[in-house]
Every structure is written in C-alpha cells, then in structure tokens.
Amino acid sequence: MNYLNAILTKLIGQRDIETSDLAVYLNSPVAIGEHSNIGEEIENKISNIDSLNSKIETINNLIKQLKPEQPEQPESDQ
Numbered sequence: 001m002n003y004l005n006a007i008l009t010k011l012i013g014q015r016d017i018e019t020s021d022l023a024v025y026l027n028s029p030v031a032i033g034e035h036s037n038i039g040e041e042i043e044n045k046i047s048n049i050d051s052l053n054s055k056i057e058t059i060n061n062l063i064k065q066l067k068p069e070q071p072e073q074p075e076s077d078q
Contacts, residue, residue, distance in 0.1 A: 001066065008059045015052040018045055 022045040025038060 001063065004059055004063055004066075008056060008063070011052050011056050011059070015049060015056065018048045018052065021045055022049065 022042065025042050025045065
C-alpha cells in the first residue's frame with residue numbers, strides 16, 4: 001500500500017503542476033513567448049492532465065480494492 005500511496009501523491013503533484021501550467025497558458029499567453037503554437041501546448045497539457053487523472057482514479061480504485069476489510073462494529077445504544 002505504501003508504494004501505491006507514494007505513487008498517488010507523486011501523480012497528484014504532477015497533475016497540479018500541469019493544471020497550473022495550463023492556467024498560465026489560458027490566462028497569460030503573452031508570458032509564453034517561446035511557444036509559437038499555444039494551441040498545441042494547451043492540447044498537450046489537457047492530454048497530460050487527462051492521463052494523470054486516469055492513473056489517479058485507477059490507483060484510488062486499487063487502494064479501495066486492496067484495503068483490508070474492517071470487521072463491522074456493533075452500534076451502541078446511547
């Protein structure tokens with residue numbers, strides 16, 4: 001489980017970076033003077049974010065599946 005959690009944390013960080021980059025491209029295209037094809041760069045960022053989201057979702061599902069089941073606790077009458 002530790003590996004899955006570590007990979008999940010890494011992927012979430014990478015997604016946050018890609019999302020922040022995308023926000024810069026969309027909100028301040030003037031600041032990206034070295035990229036002549038902004039549209040292609042935006043599409044690449046979207047593709048990267050989509051791929052990361054898919055991996056994050058897969059790992060979250062694996063964590064749920066592999067998590068040991070907890071015995072049910074009896075409800076207390078209070």
